[in-house]
Amino acid sequence: MPTAIRSLNWPHLLLLLALWPYAALTAEAGWSPDLVLGGGTLGALLWLMLWERLLPLRQQWQARPAELKRDGAFLGINAVADAAAGFVLTGLALYGANLQPEAGLAAGLPPLLALPLAIALGELGPFALHRLAHRRPWAWRIHELHHRPTKLNAANSVLAHPLNVIWNKLARVLPWLLLGFDQTTMLWAALFMQVQGIAVHANIRGSLGPLDRLIGSAELHRWHHSVIEAEAHNYGTAIPLWDQLFGSYVRRPGEQPRTVGIFGGQVRAAKARDP
Ligand SMILES: [Zn+2]
Known part of the structure; x- marks a missing residue:
């Protein structure tokens, strides 16, 4: 097998x-959107954790039992935060439907156009907030938790402050509601984005090759967690579109950051905040 294919x-x-x-079969079986999203996310997490054992990029990044316990707790806490944000969004959607009962701008788009558009728009808000979180001390105070681990793996991808989870979900879903995307498009886009959020942190060897100009990869996202400020970019997770447009795209095939965690500038900012 050629090396380029083997190294994927x-x-x-x-x-x-x-x-x-998965999305087609669960729709056929009549699963609720929450069950499709929850089942897909958990299934993806377990699948990636299995392959982290079989094809780890770095042995020392394997999750230890105590870390798995911590990450399991955050999975539960953030599922509640996500549900709370969903509750707010449902209220807003009902309110919006009363104000504007006719279908939105995006309702008539063909699925092959609607899905990539929903993903691109769904990524824009969280991307902008993520960049902001690395620049504003008040937002960094919340986002910092996600950068604390000095290893990256699928399990610790869920290590995030609940407020971080809430603002990401609101920023992702509000544009969808405003533009009136249909339920199926929103569900498939949300599933893709949630699975990507885990996959780009997975400690698995290989790259997505040239596909990582279209789709977020672990090889790209590890740079975001680098302790070297100049290379700690790649704020997007699902897709690298906005990083490429806004000049924060770092692509170094076959390379990876030496150390991950919180970089010096962030520590200085934190100290200035809490003398
Ligand atoms: Zn970050």
Whole structure:
């Protein structure tokens, strides 16, 4: 097998390919959107954790039992935060439907156009807030938790402050509601984005090759967690579109940051905040 094919991150690619039949089959079976999202996210997490054991990029990044316990707790806490944000969004959607009963701008788009558009728009708000969180001390205070680990793996991808989870969900879903995307498009876009959020942190060997100009990869996102400020970019997770447009795209095939965690500038900012 040619090296270029062998060096791909197959567990990530197969997971993305499996989303299509998963979404179609669960729709056929009449699963609720919450069950499709929850089941898909948990299934993706377990799949990636399995491959982290079989094809780890760095042995020392394997999750220890105490860390798994911490990450499991955050998974539960953030599921509640996500549900709370969903509750607010449902209220806003009902309010919006009363104000403007006719279908929104995006309702009539063909699915092959609606889905990439929903993903691109759904990524824009969280991308902008993520950049802001690295520049404003008040927002960094909340986002910092996600950068504390000195290892990256699928389990600790869920390590985030609940407020971080809430603002990401609101920023992702509000544009969808405002533009009136249909339920199926929103569900598939949300599933893709949630799975990507885990996959780009996974400690699995390989890359997505040239596909990482279209789709977020672990090879790209590890740079975001670098302790070297100049290379700690790549704020997007699902897709690198906005990083490429706003000049924060770092792509160094076959390379990876030496150390991940919180970089010096962030520590100085934190000290200035809490003398
Ligand atoms: Zn960050």
